[in-house]
Amino acid sequence: MRRSAFVGLGFAVFLAAAPLLPACISAPDGTEEAESTGRASLSLVAETNGRVYRLNNALFAIEGPLFTYLSSSDNPGETVLTAALPVGDYWSVLEPGWVLERYEGGTFVPVQAALISPNPAAFTIFDGSTTELVYRFQTDGTIITIGNGQLDISIEVTEVGGACTPLGAGCGDAEWCVPGELVGGTPACIPGGDIPVGGTCSFEVSNDCVSGSLCGDLTGEGVGTCIELCPPELLGSPCASGGFCSDIGYPEFGICY
Structure with missing residues (x-):
């Protein structure tokens, strides 16, 4: 894929x-x-x-x-x-x-x-x-x-303080830990947005998807959709948002689809 x-x-x-x-x-x-x-x-x-x-x-x-x-x-x-x-x-x-x-x-x-x-x-x-x-x-x-x-x-x-665990602990209230592979360095705590998984999002707006998800384009048509991320230990397992945790080539996370 x-x-x-x-x-x-x-x-x-x-x-x-x-x-x-x-x-x-x-x-x-x-x-x-x-x-x-x-x-x-x-x-x-x-x-x-x-x-x-x-x-x-x-x-x-x-x-x-x-x-x-x-x-x-x-x-x-x-x-x-x-x-x-x-x-x-x-x-x-x-x-x-x-x-x-x-x-x-x-x-x-x-x-x-x-x-x-x-x-x-x-x-x-x-x-x-x-x-x-x-x-x-x-x-x-x-x-x-x-x-x-x-x-x-x-x-x-x-x-800020020390690094957090990707998609895990180490962040404050209303924040989640984004994998370092997505932010060009170490994992980072960012606030979650209010657009649910599966909702339409904008590539021009930072962090408008709910915690644990990011705006992505799986179709190649230039339309952003909030996609749930999942930790690598859950690869192949069902996701809360539907579909399965799938490997797309990143060690720190997979995506649900």
């Missing part, structure tokens, strides 16, 4: 990065005029309560009217990535390999973190307008939010 596309999973294939140059379109009189564009600004640094965080080794795949990549460099002073994009609807995917770092003792050191916001994330570029897109990470402590610019792909860091 092929893998389904879940909110939190960044499945995207790009053949090549397109140049970030404004295209031209033909006017009725045969002349050419520049296509409307917006500006993309991707913040890489967040600061709160005296702590500075930096997203390093970050590669954002941008898919829409054009395909391109925006990536961080080895320059420790780099805080923002910018690019011009034609107006239109886009998806942004933070590719695997990113590292969240915290400034300690005069240098940045890696910290354990999990991406808990939707990946890929949808956004729209409007001519002369601004759009904000926030990436949220979970580690140990308080919430950190940054971001300014025409399109702000920013980071928000939530500091």
Whole structure:
């Protein structure tokens, strides 16, 4: 069986990065005029309560009217990535390999973190307008939010305690433990939504399905449905929502269908 596309999973294939140059379109009189564009600004640094965080080794795949990549460099002073994009609807995917770092003792050191916001994330570029897109990470402590610019792909860091057990214990009231494979790192506690299993959900909204389920597309038609997840020890067993716990290639969980 092929893998389904879940909110939190960044499945995207790009053949090549397109140049970030404004295209031209033909006017009725045969002349050419520049296509409307917006500006993309991707913040890489967040600061709160005296702590500075930096997203390093970050590669954002941008898919829409054009395909391109925006990536961080080895320059420790780099805080923002910018690019011009034609107006239109886009998806942004933070590719695997990113590292969240915290400034300690005069240098940045890696910290354990999990991406808990939707990946890929949808956004729209409007001519002369601004759009904000926030990436949220979970580690140990308080919430950190940054971001300014025409399109702000920013980071928000939530500091919490130790890791939870996927689909098990370790989270507070009204929260459940999402497998690390779905959030790009260690398992993370997130609040459950109010859309029941089997209900129609939106890929553009984070965590709108009830606890223990995520928005996925099993048909390939681009329609989101809340799908119950199940722990690997229950593979082959009946699910409460119907169907059986089925293996789709992830060690930490299966899905019910």
